Amino acid sequence: MSRPPKLQYTEDACHGLENKDLQKNLKNLQNRFGKGAMTYWASLDDPQRRDRAKKQRMRTLENLDVALSMLATNIEKAGGHVYFAKTAEDAVNYTLRVARKNEVETVVKGKSMTSAEIGLDEALEKNDIEVVETDLGEYIVQLAEDEPSHIIAPCIHLDRQKIGRLFAEKLDIEYTDDPPTLTQAARTALRQKMLNADMGITGCNIACAATGKISLVSNEGNIRMATTMPRVHLALMGIERVAATMTEHQELLQLLTRGASLQKLSTYVSFAGGSKLADDPDGPKEFHLVVIDNGRSAILADEEFREVLTCIRCGACLNICPVYGRIGGHAYHSPYPGPIGAVVTPLLRGINKYADLCKGETLCGACLDICPVKNDLPRMLLALRRKLAYGDKKWQTRVHKPLEKWTFKLWRLLIANGPLYRLMLRCGYQLQKPFVTKEGMISKMIGPGSKWTRDRDLQPLAGESFSKRWKNRHSRRNRKSSEVGHG
Ligand code: SF4
CATH class of the missing domain: 3.40.50.10420 (NagB/RpiA/CoA transferase-like)
Structure with missing residues (x-):
């Protein structure tokens, strides 16, 4: 099976999820070796x-x-x-x-x-x-x-x-x-x-x-x-x-x-x-x-990532990772799958090209807990994401999604301005109505938002903000207790 030239992390991850035999095999692997290693480390007489x-x-x-x-x-x-x-x-x-x-x-x-x-x-x-x-x-x-x-x-x-x-x-x-x-x-x-x-x-x-x-x-x-x-x-x-x-x-x-x-x-x-x-x-x-x-010298020269070279390729982090445990190894498109691959592959082969790998992990920290040499992969996954968010000359990383960057800048402006934020929520509530399904979810958006709903549903904006509901609830309570007091 030759690999397609373009990386298809999401597509291959979906194939993995749909493969019932793979799911069964991965579950058995993780139950036996993942749990086994964690029990073993917990019982070490020399912690x-x-x-x-x-x-x-x-x-x-x-x-x-x-x-x-x-x-x-x-x-x-x-x-x-x-x-x-x-x-x-x-x-x-x-x-x-x-x-x-x-x-x-x-x-x-x-x-x-x-x-x-x-x-x-x-x-x-x-x-x-x-x-x-x-x-x-x-x-x-x-x-x-x-x-x-x-x-x-x-x-x-x-x-x-x-x-x-x-x-x-x-x-x-x-x-x-x-x-x-x-x-x-x-x-x-x-x-x-x-x-x-x-x-x-x-x-x-x-x-x-x-x-x-x-x-x-x-x-x-x-x-x-x-x-x-x-x-x-x-x-x-x-x-x-x-x-x-x-x-x-x-x-x-x-x-x-x-x-x-x-x-x-x-x-x-x-x-x-x-x-x-x-x-x-x-x-x-x-x-x-x-x-x-x-490419290893470049990793060695970078204090932020040098630690990944302590890896002794035991594979234990794959045996505990909730992402690898569902999608399997082929989605990583590398001889090094799983959490270790999500860090080392982008560093060896290009952070932009393999951006999906570090973004796909959950940062749950289980890989750090199980690693025999306590390789802090979650910290390095975050560092890679930072390189993608802000760009980095040394690693020749361009901002991975400029639109996302501008969206968050806009978002920061909005949430720092109360009246504007509330106005935006009211507008958003009205504009979303044609997209809300009978089940009360948004399952298909248009424009850049379509990528979000391609893989998951979105909870619609509530008609009333949390702070307003909170205020109403308390004023109702206060009214009730003052009525009881008068009674
Ligand atoms: S558990 Fe640690 S040593 Fe083993 S493959 Fe993963 S990162 Fe490397």
Whole structure:
């Protein structure tokens, strides 16, 4: 399913709301993982743990150049190669160069949102390189020619009946909706691909500067195979995904798996950071780490938004967000859906272009409560909205809706002038009459107001203002009590 060129947040959100299967799946996801994580954080025997992790993340970000250079030195000492890519294009071109040099025909991938961010799969396929996703959810999405809709549960929008039909068609097996049988079918198909692959491409959950190792968590064992069986392993990471010390690294890994899937630690934790040594039984002959900026330096340089880089992509904020929980992930048009996507996508890809994302969230604060590193997304959502309301040179943000701006200026003038305000209410009351339905609501306005009633009804203006009703009510009461007194 290729995405339409124009962003259709509202339309896609409506599709999500109308999709009954999606609603059921999202409800189950949020009931289990969202509530589970909140209960878990509430019962932590060390309540300061998340605050400490956050402080440590901020400290590392403030010294990011030092951490990254230490990481690169340690990886190079172990025989690996490190490439700093300024843009998505740089990262793609470097990967293609490595692939060509090694005569790569097939790539097996471990889940990597960064590769989706830079459009790597398309570039590899254009160069006649077969790309196979090995994470089960990603593999399903790839077979369906669809797009992921959750950070760690990419096929949450598909139910097992749909997956059963898909496997029957694409893997040529008999239809079944039995999860273990479906998983076995995927394993059989993927194992062959793993054995024949020339190159493994993965993301990186968290890299450790002090040890020069990148860590990858998984529950399926696919990462271990994708990083050790092919001749070449290339890992992609954003510049921010580095911990300075082993203690920070360990702390973040534990918070990551707890936030993501309520696990103390995932079933597999793989460490990579160099080429195979002479006495190693397996491992890649070449190891490459591509450290991608692609707009992150601008975020790092801005004190208002730097905090968003503390994110460890656990997906917990999606599991609690009332907006994501209804519309699903496709409406966000980004590898990063949900509340984290509503902040980071506009910052990486343009605030004006992705304006709907930050405006669509409710600011309920649940994402902050659930986040393992207490990323204050609600504060940053508001900051983004401010940029849209007033414009911002640094972020090249123009005033998103100039008409809205002038409307509010006019509104401010009106409400500061009592007689004018009351006159306007009286006029509005008369003018609205043709639009009020039998049910007492306005369901269709004209002009700029039509956008409001396209998605919701509007309560009409009351015939009498609140202050007038209040006054009348009190004067009635006073009259009554004086009558009783006289009686
Ligand atoms: S913002 Fe927090 S909860 Fe959301 S993905 Fe990032 S680390 Fe997880």
